[in-house]
Amino acid sequence: MAESVEIFDAVFLRQLEALDAALLRLRGNLGEGARGAGRSHGQTEFRGHRPYSPGDDLRRLDWNAYGRLGKFFMREFERERAEHVTILLDCSRSMAAGTPPKHVLARRAAAAFGYLALKRGGSATLAGKPAVEGVSRFNRLLDQLIQSPPAADIGIGDQAAALQSRGRAPSDLVVISDCLEPLETLQPLQALSEKRTAVTLVQVLAPDELEPAGNGLLQLRGLEENETLELELDASMVEAYQRELEKHLEALETIALRHGWTLALTDSAADLRELFIGKLLPAGAMP
Amino acid sequence: MRLLAWPALLLLTAAAVLVALAAWSRGAKQREVGTLLIWRRVAQQVTAPRRKRREFDPLFWLLLAAVAVGSIAASRPAWFTAAPQARVAVYLESTGPGEPLELDDARARAQAAAPGAELTFFMAGQEITPGSLRAELAQFETRARDYDGRILLLNQPSDEATLVLPRVGKARAGVVFKLAGDRRELLVQASAGGEVRLQGAGLASSSTREGVTTLRFEPTALELVLTDAGSRRVYRRKPFVVGTGESWNTEAHAALLQALEADPAEGAAPAVWLGSTEQKPAVRMNTGAPAELRGASLSFDPRHPLFHDLPLAQYDWLAGGRLLAPEEDVQPLLTAVVDGVPVGDLARLRDGGRVLEFAGDPFSAAAVADAALLLDNAIGVVAGTRPSERPGYELAEGDPLPTRGQATAAPFETQGKLDLSRRSAEPVEFAGWLMALAGLLLAAAAVLAGRGKALRG
Incomplete structure (x- = not known):
């Protein structure tokens, strides 16, 4: 478990607590402190039923409805809807690139989203994994994240399609990815938005993906494609790269605006505080 | 310039390693990226393949120049200037075992022949291994190769290609150089003009021809005493019973x-x-x-x-x-x-x-x-x-006989001439200047490397 020590060490856990406290303070300043502070966890207003989905907490299963209707329904509460977060973590090989590697910040951010949701009495689901409820079970989420190294063949588009195929779309979806793939692959994500899923997209790029360094003849090996591309890097080439990257980011931003996503771009060298308070909060995300 | 000096070879090896490293690093550098998505779009924009530019790496060339100059310096290069004084090698032929050396006269003749020159003397038994005159002259030629000129002081005239002076100041007389024969008759030869006596044998005949006196003796005793111009030798016959x-x-x-x-x-x-x-x-x-x-x-x-x-x-x-x-x-x-x-x-x-x-x-x-x-x-x-x-009679006491040339040594006209036109040169090294230049080049390379690192930082 050397990787867990490196990614989720004691320092990280202290950072999480500090982040939580900082966000509570900021919420208070923004006039929303009563929302979480005045109620005990779980004591929320009944809102209605929704069909059961694998991974749902069986304690919320409405056995009476099952006895009468023969189908599983989950009881939903107002607070629960707000605090249940589904995390879609990009585990494709491209996340292993960069210094520091993108997957480190991505997994830490995923853990932070989950921790904040659990801390506020909600639950967190890492896409494709069982849901986790209660902050005391936060370690389970960490274990799930540890078991999600950047080695998968599928990207976020495929994972979003899997979510879409489920009966019920998640209410709050956090997507953490480098989004360095053809934007057409985000179609399933757009489809989820149309089902009223609130999407927060955290785009993590490595510093040398934002500003490539060096010059001379380079043989680039793409981790995602496992292919090589030889080119001679110079100032004009770097300029052309940055133009293309800018185009890609603008196109992504356009999609995000069109579908009401919260989009935050960060480089993998940033820390959690910088991401959540410096980027996500200003962008409108309120974890 | 001594290219075999080990520091030079070491630095030259370093230069070779540097060149090899440069050649090795000149190929495409490998870099991992997350995805080629953006890079492929960039590559597509380059419609015509760019001509590969010839990379000029000033750091590499500075380092190479420093190592090259350093290796040349380590080989201690030098230019040569003419020596202020001519160096002349002088060969002194032996006058024979036990004979007077007559060195002062020989030295004076050599100095007169090469005034102002620095003379170095070579003699058999000291700088030269004793042997025949031909063998000794061959050794002298080898040892005197780096000298500006050569002088030979010989007992007899010779047609050598350099200056030949007489080894002795006056003709030698009555010096025996041969005693041969058996128990019935002995033949003794000596330079003419002196007295030769052989006790224990009776003189049978005597003749002189071309400066050499030949004496025939009939031995009468097992022990003979030979007395010539300046030496005494005893010969004995080993009895055969x-x-x-x-x-x-x-x-x-x-x-x-x-x-x-x-x-x-x-x-x-x-x-x-x-x-x-x-x-x-x-x-x-x-x-x-x-x-x-x-x-x-x-x-x-x-x-x-x-x-x-x-x-x-x-x-x-x-x-x-x-x-x-x-x-x-x-x-x-x-x-x-x-x-x-x-x-x-x-x-x-x-x-x-x-x-x-x-x-x-x-x-x-x-x-x-x-x-x-x-x-x-x-x-x-x-x-x-x-x-x-x-054997007949064998030498029992006294020095071996001199050679005929030694025994008949006599003054003769000076032969050949001393050519001092090709004066040897003295080396003047300039390795220090080259070392200083190599140091400057290294300093420039260090500054360049430091600036490069600062820019990258």
Whole structure:
């Protein structure tokens, strides 16, 4: 478990607590402190039923409805809807690139989203994994994240399609990815938005993906494609790269605006505080 | 410039490593990226393949120049300037063993021939290994290769290609350079004009020709004393004593013994015994048993010293009718063979070659001259030296005789000339300047590397 020590060490856990406290303070300043502070966890207003989905907490299963209707329904509460977060973590090989590697910040951010949701009495689901409820079970989420190294063949588009195929779309979806793939692959994500899923997209790029360094003849090996591309890097080439990257980011931003996503771009060298308070909060995300 | 100096070789190796590293790093550098998505779009924009630019890496060239200049400096390059004083090598021929060196005169003549030059003298026994004049001159040529000029001080005129001066200031007279002969006659040769005396021998004749006096003496004693211009030498004759045994008793035997010219015993042990059956080394006769040798043939090795220069056809080895029965631990020299089968020996060696046995008596039956030859060989086989080869008189006291050239040394006209036009040069090294330049280049490379790192940072 050397990787867990490196990614989720004691320092990280202290950072999480500090982040939580900082966000509570900021919420208070923004006039929303009563929302979480005045109620005990779980004591929320009944809102209605929704069909059961694998991974749902069986304690919320409405056995009476099952006895009468023969189908599983989950009881939903107002607070629960707000605090249940589904995390879609990009585990494709491209996340292993960069210094520091993108997957480190991505997994830490995923853990932070989950921790904040659990801390506020909600639950967190890492896409494709069982849901986790209660902050005391936060370690389970960490274990799930540890078991999600950047080695998968599928990207976020495929994972979003899997979510879409489920009966019920998640209410709050956090997507953490480098989004360095053809934007057409985000179609399933757009489809989820149309089902009223609130999407927060955290785009993590490595510093040398934002500003490539060096010059001379380079043989680039793409981790995602496992292919090589030889080119001679110079100032004009770097300029052309940055133009293309800018185009890609603008196109992504356009999609995000069109579908009401919260989009935050960060480089993998940033820390959690910088991401959540410096980027996500200003962008409108309120974890 | 010494390219074999190890620091230079080390630095040159470093330069080679540097070049190899540069060549190795000149290929495409590998870099991992998350995805090629953006890069492929960029590459598509480059419609025509860019011509690969020739990379100029100033850091590499600065380092290479520093190492190259440093290696040249380490080889200690130098330019040469003419030496202010000519260096001349002078060969002094020996005047002979025990003869006066006459160095002061020789030195003065050399200095007069090369005024102002720095002279270095070479003499046999010191800088040069003694030998023949030709061998000594060859050594001198090798040692004097780097000198501006060469002077030879020789006993005799020579047509060498350099300046040749006389080794001696006045002609030498009465210096013996040869004493040869045997116990009956001695030949003595000396440079003319001096007195030569030989005690223990009577002067038979004397003649002088082309500066050399030849004297003939008849020795009368075992010890001779030779006195010439400045030295005294004693020569002695090594006595050759022959013992005889009971079977060496015929007149023919006595005649042969007289022909050997053996010395009287006078207490000395015989070098060989003839006819004795007990003493060693010995030549024994009639040691075989009577045998029928009709129809037998001979088997022997004609290259054996017993048969050296011997008219083999003059001997009838089988006529004696005696044969030595085959034995172990003997060396057959002459074997009788019947129908291809050895039947016995006619002559053989035993006791480790110290005793030569004859089955019969080959001396009495042969002609005197032939018998003398056979006896000469037989004694040579057991004693190691044939009586005909034994030395006459040998030097017992005093120095060896000088060579004829040394004994007849005389002043002569100066020959050849000293050419000092090609003056040797003195090296002036400039390695220090090159080292300083290499240091500057390294400093520039360090500054460049530091700036590059700062820019990257």
